[in-house]
Amino acid sequence: MDATRPPNCVPNKIGNRRPARQNARFRMKWTQTLIPTLREAPSDAEIVSHKLLLRAGLIRKLAGGVYTFLPLGLRSLRKVEQIVREEMDRAGANEVLMPALQPPEIWEMSGRAETASNVLFKVKDSAGRQWFLSPTAEEVITTVAANEINSYRQLPKNFYQISLKFRDEIRPRFGLMRAKEFIMKDAYSFDATDEGAMASYKKMYDAYTRIFARCGLKAFPVEADTGVIGGNYSHEFMVPAETGENEVAFCEACGYAANIEKATSGVPKTAAREIGAAAEKFATPGVVTIEALSKEPYKVPANRQIKTLVYIADSQPIIILIRGDDQLNETKLMAKTGAVAVRPATVDEIVPLLGAKPGSLGAVVNVPASVKVYADERLQDANDMTTGANEDGFHFKNVSMERDIKVSAWFDLRTVTAGEPCAKCGKPLKIRRAIEVGHVFKLGTKYSEKLNATFLDVDGSRKPSVMGCYGIGVTRTLQAIIEQGNDKDGVIWPLSVAPYQVCITPLAVAPESEPMKLAEKLYAELTAKGVEVILDDRDERPGVKFKDADLVGFPIRIAIGEKALAKGEVEIKPRTAPVQFVKIDGAVEAVLALAKTI
């Protein structure tokens, strides 16, 4: 399940990349740039990666959910972008750049002006014209395809961009994790056939696996809900982290993994029993919870109760029935019913509808014909159940789903819980939190139909392109790398995305001092080999420089002090391994060799 490094890709390559000469990209002196490290984290940072982004001088906050990338942060960001770019190119995608400023008309056409309204950043120009700041670009790229792709001969095509995206987050959180603006890579594939679209999807899926591996991330794909973006097949790439905002159910035995919003399990249906001839009403004064009904004197186990929920789905009230010991999964509810917006009904909406308050609700009697009843599949064939009587203070027992309740449709609506048997292999499922760093969707023809992205097929018929879309949260990925790679001293960068690969730390910085002279020499030699080096030329005490180097997290540090120098040695210290002393003449080679093992 862990994404491992693909065999034929060579990440973390160091040295001999190209003749660097004096290329500024490869070298920097600490005093030339700005690395404002902080001994203490600002109090508004909560999670470790956010604190370290600030403490290591990588970013600064301008406003809630809006950040400046400082020089070091930008270097790492660019490296992530470059990895994404290389792998997208390798997978045959074409880089484009689309406008951030988008006219509402195309969003009206796709229907997302309404369905995505709550996250759309809306701005007006001085003429009063409305614009949307792009959260993603399905509408734009599909418009391009509509205008420029006319023949099956031009397909398949895949376009991507890496650009600033905007989202009107109601609550920005955790630094770059959930920001109002962020860098995203979005790609869009167009195919003539469904099989072609699947192949395009697979290419992106594989590219994502490579990308995250090259970023040093343990990311793994999980089955995912498609949300308002639409489509019918989707995977998210998840980085395990306790601070993640997603929950993932997975099976270590067979590899099944799915977002909790989507996950299913092999839990048994509710066993049928011998029951009486009819449902029977009984008094339950003051009992308004599953919990209370399961205790004395009623003693109805939660798994023999039917939980009745009233929701408003796209302005229409609906009833949802799930087992007393289960939790409704709202994402599944939306996915299965096709509703765009759902919310629990309020007490004021429920009472006129069913005649009772929450806690005494049921679907046996007094359900208006216009109200659809959706029941969780786990209740199919269930009987000997207890449920509310739609009369405050009363419940029914001896309830049979089949006999006593008119169900409009059966769906899988429950949320899986840890320990349930895997639907595929029966072994217990586990659940853990994770950060979503990428998402691939098979879109189908939803956008191509609405925006007229059609082409002439071999047989002369006009067909909509079959689309896919593929996102990577680049800035979020950067933070996920830090969330996954850190210790008490600071960031632990993978070599591939570290702002600089090597930090040279001379313990004396006077230009004619022996340590500084050697530092300059190694700096020049390593740079010439294509190694990215920062030279800490600050006139600071050793402790300060070591602490800062650890905090920023350079993968390799070379310390040059009088003591080792007297023995003709320098000190090479990998960020996460013990120090080694090497002869001065072999220092460059030693660094190059070491880099191959990181």
Added chain:
RNA sequence: CGGGGCGUAGCGUAGCCCGGCUAGCGCGCUUGCUUGGGGUGCAAGAGGUCGCGAGUUCAAAUCUCGCCGCCCCGACCA
């Protein structure tokens, strides 16, 4: 948007309940000396509209009201 919390120097904070301030401390910053292999030591400094605005009062960082910003939980989330 609902609930909770917080805004005092670049960062972290004390003071606020119980009004009396010339607003204290640590880190950072400047200067000098010192030290020189894991955030040296000493000394002298600079730096504050106490988030903003009104009000109460002889007197407001402190009490009241309004606003703004930030953080957390929830809702929401391509």
